[in-house]
Every structure is written in C-alpha cells, then in structure tokens.
Amino acid sequence: MSDKESSNAKDIHDATPPLHSIALIGCLAAILIQFLPSFESLDEVATTETFTRVLFPNLISVKTLGWIRIMFGTILCTSLFLAFLLAEQNIQTNYKLGSKLESVEISFRGYLHESSSFGDAILTQAPFTQWSVHFFAWSNLVSGFISLLVGYGYDQTLEKISPWILRVSILLFEIGAPNVMLVSIVVRYAIWPMNLSNGISTASLKHPRVLINHNATSIMALIEVALLGGLPVRLSDFPIAPIFGLLYVVFTWFMMYRWTSRRDSGAQFIYWFLDTTLGTTSSLIILGLFLVLVMTYLLFSGIDHILNQMGGGLLAHSLVVAGISSLVCRFRD
Numbered sequence: 001m002s003d004k005e006s007s008n009a010k011d012i013h014d015a016t017p018p019l020h021s022i023a024l025i026g027c028l029a030a031i032l033i034q035f036l037p038s039f040e041s042l043d044e045v046a047t048t049e050t051f052t053r054v055l056f057p058n059l060i061s062v063k064t065l066g067w068i069r070i071m072f073g074t075i076l077c078t079s080l081f082l083a084f085l086l087a088e089q090n091i092q093t094n095y096k097l098g099s100k101l102e103s104v105e106i107s108f109r110g111y112l113h114e115s116s117s118f119g120d121a122i123l124t125q126a127p128f129t130q131w132s133v134h135f136f137a138w139s140n141l142v143s144g145f146i147s148l149l150v151g152y153g154y155d156q157t158l159e160k161i162s163p164w165i166l167r168v169s170i171l172l173f174e175i176g177a178p179n180v181m182l183v184s185i186v187v188r189y190a191i192w193p194m195n196l197s198n199g200i201s202t203a204s205l206k207h208p209r210v211l212i213n214h215n216a217t218s219i220m221a222l223i224e225v226a227l228l229g230g231l232p233v234r235l236s237d238f239p240i241a242p243i244f245g246l247l248y249v250v251f252t253w254f255m256m257y258r259w260t261s262r263r264d265s266g267a268q269f270i271y272w273f274l275d276t277t278l279g280t281t282s283s284l285i286i287l288g289l290f291l292v293l294v295m296t297y298l299l300f301s302g303i304d305h306i307l308n309q310m311g312g313g314l315l316a317h318s319l320v321v322a323g324i325s326s327l328v329c330r331f332r333d
Contacts, residue, residue, distance in 0.1 A: 015267030032239035046166035063151035069144030076137035100277040136176030142169040178296040180217035188330040215329040233300035
C-alpha cells in the first residue's frame with residue numbers, strides 16, 4: 001500500500017472530534033452549569049398545586065388529568081419496551097459530501113431477535129430519540145401518579161414522600177418536552193428530506209412505533225401545556241435541557257466505533273449531522289442544534305403568553321396545539 005493509500009485509509013477510520021468542537025461543547029457546558037437551578041428555586045414550583053392544576057376544570061377533573069398523563073406515559077414506555085424486544089431496523093448511514101467516513105448499514109435488533117444479544121437490545125435505546133422519549137415518558141408517569149394521589153385524597157401520603165419526586169418530575173418535563181420537539185424538528189427538516197434526496201427508503205420513518213416517538217411525543221407535550229395542566233417550563237431552569245443535548249453529543253463521540261461489529265467500517269454516526277469529519281461544519285451544526293433546542297425551550301416557556309395573546313379559551317388552545325404540531329411533525333413523504 002502506498003503512503004497516499006495508507007493516509008486515505010487512516011482518514012476513513014479516524015473521526016477524532018476536532019478541537020473546536022470539543023472547545024465549543026466545553027465552553028457551552030461551563031456557561032450553562034453556572035446557571036443551573038438551585039433546590040430552593042425548584043421547590044418554588046415543585047409543589048402539589050403545580051401537578052394538580054387543570055387548565056379547563058369544567059371539562060376534566062384532577063383524577064382525569066392524572067389518568068391521561070398515565071396513559072401518555074404508558075403508551076410511550078410500551079413503545080420503548082417493544083423496541084427493546086422486537087426492533088428489527090437497518091439504518092443506512094448517509095454522510096454529506098466532504099465527509100471522510102464510509103457509509104455502512106447499522107442494524108438495531110431487539111432482544112427477541114434470533115441473532116441478538118442483551119447488548120444489542122440495549123443499543124435500541126441509544127439513539128437521541130429514545131433518550132428524549134424516556135425522559136418525557138417518565139415525566140408523564142410521575143406527574144400522573146402525583147395527580148392521582150391528590151385526586152383520590154391521598155394528600156398526606158404524598159407529603160410523606162421525598163420532595164425529590166416533585167423536583168425530579170419538574171426536571172423530567174423541562175428536559176423531555178423541549179427535546180422531543182427537537183427530535184420532531186430534526187426528523188421533519190433534516191433526516192426525512194435527506195433520505196428522500198438520496199433515494200433512501202423512508203419506510204422505517206413511517207413505522208407506527210417510530211411515528212409515536214418522532215411525532216406523538218411533541219403532540220402530547222403540546223397537549224399538556226395547552227390543554228391539560230400546563231406544567232411549567234421555566235426560563236430559570238433553562239440550562240438543564242441543553243446540557244442533556246450536549247451530553248448526547250459526547251455520547252456519540254464515545255459510541256463512534258461501537259455502532260457496528262464490522263472491524264473495517266471505521267467510525268460511524270447514526271445521525272449524519274453529528275459527523276466529526278466535516279471540519280468547522282461539525283461545530284456549526286452542533287451550534288445550530290443548540291439554537292434549535294433553545295428555540296423549543298423558549299416556545300414551551302412562553303406558550304402561556306402565546307395563548308393569552310390569542311384570547312385563551314379551548315378553541316384558541318386547540319388551534320395552537322394543531323398549528324405547532326403541523327409545523328414540527330411529519331407523517332408521510
């Protein structure tokens with residue numbers, strides 16, 4: 001092998017994150033950590049009143065609110081569990097022009113698949129979508145549990161429970177809601193169009209379980225803030241959502257050689273936009289995703305103002321849910 005061929009082979013397999021990307025992640029994380037909310041700040045909103053507030057009390061009770069949240073959480077957890085057991089999906093990595101990586105097929109296999117191991121099944125939960133859905137699903141289950149305890153008159157039992165349950169439930173929602181909407185936006189405006197433009201089948205994106213994870217989650221989050229209980233997403237808690245996203249970027253760097261068992265495939269990324277071999281574009285994409293997440297967080301934080309500007313009422317709230325959902329969700333080519 002000539003020196004040039006050896007160099008090219010090395011390039012294909014070497015995807016060490018560029019220093020500017022590492023510096024960007026480090027700087028953003030350092031700034032965000034400085035503004036993390038204190039326990040005292042969380043306790044201002046982590047109260048039973050927050051979880052038992054009903055936006056339209058003439059239509060639903062606290063008990064109904066709790067059961068709807070439990071239903072949402074159960075649907076999402078069932079989807080995640082079925083993926084863990086039954087997933088059988090092949091993802092063709094599809095890198096942009098200028099990438100040094102080789103496009104390969106990455107397989108996700110559930111635990112019950114004949115050629116799967118427990119480690120393979122765990123990988124089905126590794127995409128960012130699953131990370132976000134886990135947080136949002138558990139947010140619904142915990143907040144629903146709190147609502148039901150109060151609705152059925154077990155307030156004293158709730159008072160004996162650690163305040164961490166209330167704090168964690170708030171944090172789960174403030175992380176989960178903006179990030180599931182980020183997933184919807186990225187799928188609609190980046191992943192789906194990229195597949196179509198490169199002639200790659202979008203069948204996997206239309207699978208009912210995938211549609212639940214990519215679209216139903218955002219619709220559920222909007223229903224919560226506009227029609228159910230209006231769980232808060234506070235500006236003062238903002239750092240927690242992007243820190244979650246930054247942690248996932250670091251996770252993809254850790255996983256780049258672990259997505260496939262092929263020794264000759266080199267580094268791989270299941271999301272083409274997290275490709276570390278694109279030079280300064282890599283950092284610009286990370287910054288762009290950060291800004292989109294900021295936008296989704298601000299949307300949830302300011303949705304009360306939007307609803308008030310529209311005059312309030314069930315019709316206005318429903319139109320906001322339908323309008324935003326139509327902008328961020330995609331169900332077909």
